[in-house]
Amino acid sequence: xxxxxxxxxxxxxxxxxxxxxxxxxxxxxxxxxxxxxxxxxxxxxxxxxxxxxxxxxxxxxxxxxxxxxxxxxxxxxxxxxxxxxxxxxxxxxxxxxxxxxxxxxxxxxxxxxxxxxxxxxxxxxxxxxxxxxxxxxxxxxxxxxxxxxxxxxxxxxxxxxxxxxxxxxxxxxxxxxxxxxxxxxxxxxxxxxxxxxxxxxxxxxxxxxxxxxxxxxxxxxxxxxxxxxxxxxxxxxxxxxxxxxxxxxxxxxxxxxxxxxxxxxxxxxxxxxxxxxxxxxxxxxxxxxxxxxxxxxxxxxxxxxxxxxxxxxxxxxxxxxxxxxxxxxxxxxxxxxxxxxxxxxxxxxxxxxxxxxxxxxxxxxxxxxxxxxxxxxxxxxxx
Amino acid sequence: xxxxxxxxxxxxxxxxxxxxxxxxxxxxxxxxxxxxxxxxxxxxxxxxxxxxxxxxxxxxxxxxxxxxxxxxxxxxxxxxxxxxxxxxxxxxxxxxxxxxxxxxxxxxxxxxxxxxxxxxxxxxxxxxxxxxxxxxxxxxxxxxxxxxxxxxxxxxxxxxxxxxxxxxxxxxxxxxxxxxxxxxxxxxxxxxxxxxxxxxxxxxxxxxxxxxxxxxxxxxxxxxxxxxxxxxxxxxxxxxxxxxxxxxxxxxxxxxxxxxxxxxxxxxxxxxxxxxxxxxxxxxxxxxxxxxxxxxxxxxxxxxxxxxxxxxxxxxxxxxxxxxxxxxxxxxxxxxxxxxxxxxxxxxxxxxxxxxxxxxxxxxxxxxxxxxxxxxxxxxxxx
DNA sequence: CTCATATACTCGTTCTCCGAGCATAAGCGG
DNA sequence: CCGCTTATGCTCGGAGAACGAGTATATGAG
Numbered sequence: 171x172x173x174x175x176x177x178x179x180x181x182x183x184x185x186x187x188x189x190x191x192x193x194x195x196x197x198x199x200x201x202x203x204x205x206x207x208x209x210x211x212x213x214x215x216x217x218x219x220x221x222x223x224x225x226x227x228x229x230x231x232x233x234x235x236x237x238x239x240x241x242x243x244x245x246x247x248x249x250x251x252x253x254x255x256x257x258x259x260x261x262x263x264x265x266x267x268x269x270x271x272x273x274x275x276x277x278x279x280x281x282x283x284x285x286x287x288x289x290x291x292x293x294x295x296x297x298x299x300x301x302x303x304x305x306x307x308x309x310x311x312x313x314x315x316x317x318x319x320x321x322x323x324x325x326x327x328x329x330x331x332x333x334x335x336x337x338x339x340x341x342x343x344x345x346x347x348x349x350x351x352x353x354x355x356x357x358x359x360x361x362x363x364x365x366x367x368x369x370x371x372x373x374x375x376x377x378x379x380x381x382x383x384x385x386x387x388x389x390x391x392x393x394x395x396x397x398x399x400x401x402x403x404x405x406x407x408x409x410x411x412x413x414x415x416x417x418x419x420x421x422x423x424x425x426x427x428x429x430x431x432x433x434x435x436x437x438x439x440x441x442x443x444x445x446x447x448x449x450x451x452x453x454x455x456x457x458x459x460x461x462x463x464x465x466x467x468x469x470x471x472x473x474x475x476x477x478x479x480x481x482x483x484x485x486x487x488x489x490x491x492x493x494x495x496x497x498x499x500x501x502x503x504x505x506x507x508x509x510x511x512x513x514x515x516x517x518x519x520x521x522x523x524x525x526x527x528x529x530x531x532x533x534x535x536x537x538x539x540x541x542x543x544x545x546x547x548x549x550x551x552x553x
Numbered sequence: 554x555x556x557x558x559x560x561x562x563x564x565x566x567x568x569x570x571x572x573x574x575x576x577x578x579x580x581x582x583x584x585x586x587x588x589x590x591x592x593x594x595x596x597x598x599x600x601x602x603x604x605x606x607x608x609x610x611x612x613x614x615x616x617x618x619x620x621x622x623x624x625x626x627x628x629x630x631x632x633x634x635x636x637x638x639x640x641x642x643x644x645x646x647x648x649x650x651x652x653x654x655x656x657x658x659x660x661x662x663x664x665x666x667x668x669x670x671x672x673x674x675x676x677x678x679x680x681x682x683x684x685x686x687x688x689x690x691x692x693x694x695x696x697x698x699x700x701x702x703x704x705x706x707x708x709x710x711x712x713x714x715x716x717x718x719x720x721x722x723x724x725x726x727x728x729x730x731x732x733x734x735x736x737x738x739x740x741x742x743x744x745x746x747x748x749x750x751x752x753x754x755x756x757x758x759x760x761x762x763x764x765x766x767x768x769x770x771x772x773x774x775x776x777x778x779x780x781x782x783x784x785x786x787x788x789x790x791x792x793x794x795x796x797x798x799x800x801x802x803x804x805x806x807x808x809x810x811x812x813x814x815x816x817x818x819x820x821x822x823x824x825x826x827x828x829x830x831x832x833x834x835x836x837x838x839x840x841x842x843x844x845x846x847x848x849x850x851x852x853x854x855x856x857x858x859x860x861x862x863x864x865x866x867x868x869x870x871x872x873x874x875x876x877x878x879x880x881x882x883x884x885x886x887x888x889x890x891x892x893x894x895x896x897x898x899x900x901x902x903x904x905x906x907x908x909x910x911x912x913x914x915x916x917x918x919x920x921x922x923x924x925x926x927x928x929x930x931x932x933x934x935x936x
Numbered sequence: 937c938t939c940a941t942a943t944a945c946t947c948g949t950t951c952t953c954c955g956a957g958c959a960t961a962a963g964c965g966g
Numbered sequence: 967c968c969g970c971t972t973a974t975g976c977t978c979g980g981a982g983a984a985c986g987a988g989t990a991t992a993t994g995a996g
Binding site for chain 1: 964
Binding site for chain 2: 318324332366384391393394395397398399402404407414415416417471473476477479480505510511
């Protein structure tokens with residue numbers, strides 16, 4: 171075995187990163203993006219073919235010139251299993267090196283008990299391992315809760331206790347992350363925030379989740395629990411949050427807040443409750459919605475002041491909420507901005523990936539690891 | 554001129570980055586840190602000597618073995634002029650490639666008018682250029698205000714209007730940044746947050762400034778205005794901030810907040826006023842301080858929830874404020890944390906760089922540029 | 937004084953990438 | 967239908983960086 175030479179696979183890794191980030195890119199396109207000479211492009215792609223990382227197929231011609239090739243994942247190349255665990259169902263897909271998702275599956279939970287669900291996920295991993303063998307390199311898991319070092323610390327929608335997730339992947343490396351964070355990654359890579367240097371992503375379901383993204387990379391914090399914007403004290407200090415803190419923004423912007431405004435009981439399912447309130451046309455409902463939308467927008471303005479993003483993306487219930495009270499949103503948003511931001515406030519865009527967001531984000535972060543130089547070098551050493 | 558070869562100076566740039574980040578590091582130490590073979594270390598240092606970027610001097614021996622050498626800036630190598638503009642004075646230093654500050658100067662403003670001050674800074678740059686010639690590669694400037702693309706947008710303490718700062722550096726590249734952000738960089742590189750992957754730095758003078766640091770790099774946002782944590786709506790929405798927004802945290806944690814608590818007029822100099830209140834021992838003053846400290850601590854807790862930092866560093870008046878009411882601080886800090894953070898809350902440490910922080914941070918960011926591969930390659934091409 | 941230790945220097949080898957020149961596969965226009 | 971244009975791919979010699987093995991050197995320990 172040859173020793174690891176400095177940067178031996180660096181350019182190859184760069185090529186794979188391009189391929190993973192821009193599915194369907196051509197060989198000539200990669201060469202342009204990385205400023206590779208045609209000679210280098212030939213050599214690098216040949217090397218990647220040799221070690222079963224990529225194949226090439228003729229690209230549909232676009233104008234004059236010698237046709238180039240599309241870079242595709244090798245049929246014997248490495249894959250990642252992406253899992254998205256949701257409240258009532260879960261999704262899986264196989265991610266290949268060219269960034270495409272295959273073998274999409276959607277399954278409902280029969281039982282929501284943690285052990286049962288995790289066993290099902292574990293079985294899925296085992297099945298995938300049987301099917302793909304050593305090609306399966308990694309498992310990437312999106313979870314609706316706070317994740318820290320592959321431990322689930324709290325999951326309000328699932329109502330699970332603290333939980334170690336590593337068993338799901340068995341011997342394989344696991345990459346567990348918060349679903350809101352991962353959907354932010356998807357937006358920043360291929361969605362509404364594509365190309366943004368700094369982006370803030372927020373998603374309302376039960377409470378609010380989100381993440382700060384810098385060049386497409388989430389600010390995951392010391393242990394992966396970054397992005398819990400719902401627990402910043404933007405709200406009324408008199409209210410205590412289930413998280414243990416007081417005045418959390420969370421309490422001001424979802425179905426629970428609407429119910430409070432309307433003097434109704436705290437709903438069991440805040441998402442459905444919110445959707446129901448959004449269908450109402452009575453004055454009280456409209457006022458409650460406007461109030462919640464204002465709380466959302468002024469919090470967003472605070473985050474814009476703090477982070478100066480190029481763009482803010484919103485997902486989940488934030489989209490219909492804003493749509494229901496656009497004026498209240500705009501007023502509170504602009505009103506919460508520092509003066510110098512008001513000239514050209516960062517746009518607040520609806521997320522383009524919806525249900526697929528977490529899965530695609532999980533896929534993207536896993537591919538980041540798989541297309542890193544050491545991972546490529548390790549794979550190449552075995553072929 | 555040879556075309557830029559991919560990574561031609563990459564290892565050399567890595568070596569210089571090490572030297573700049575750890576002043577006084579030895580050649581053997583760099584080789585260990587970068588996992589270079591002894592042969593490569595010999596070659597790279599020789600190359601760096603040849604192009605007048607480094608010199609070596611015998612290192613004081615530490616134990617057995619052949620003595621190694623200290624890597625020092627070359628006497629004819631590139632330098633940066635670091636400037637720290639403060640309310641009543643300004644500081645300068647020359648920064649060399651090995652990260653050391655030379656020729657420290659401290660000057661009081663004769664006039665605080667923007668044009669006069671900027672002219673003085675400009676003159677300093679010109680003098681430095683006369684003295685150092687082409688060795689002077691860049692000017693790095695710390696300013697007590699919001700900076701965006703080398704424009705000063707607002708500077709409450711200086712009471713200046715919006716202002717273009719580029720003229721200060723003349724033809725040279727300018728790197729202007731907020732002083733609080735830069736002092737955070739200093740903490741993250743060589744201060745209390747050294748080694749932290751994610752750090753939050755906060756500093757109270759008039760209002761609160763700060764930054765989120767990821768691997769020692771500040772999250773500067775789309776245009777360099779990131780880190781304005783003082784303008785997150787942690788406070789009372791009834792109050793309007795000079796920044797244009799409402800409920801800003803800023804209004805709850807400095808001398809203006811103390812005066813409001815005490816029913817006194819808004820002070821002209823909130824810093825001195827705060828220091829005076831901190832010397833008082835009457836019940837009203839103690840209560841006001843406790844209130845402000847609580848507002849500070851619960852805001853910090855919110856930022857910890859959001860960013861999950863390894864460590865929080867505080868500077869300026871935040872240090873004596875916390876010292877004056879440590880119990881109020883701890884209670885509000887812990888009380889504002891999400892439950893899972895309470896087991897091992899990130900430490901809130903006093904900044905170790907005090908007045909030198911902005912200057913050292915400005916120096917560090919400038920050196921990041923100067924020790925980047927393209928800058929090294931460009932310099933080498935001329936020697 | 938000798939040995940152990942840590943580091944520095946030398947040199948041949950390996951490997952990647954480059955650029956120049958040539959080859960190739962399309963579309964375009966007469 | 968045949969050259970021309972255009973974009974891309976392939977080949978090959980060369981440059982340069984980094985490595986490893988071997989050797990040299992300066993210190994401390996016993």
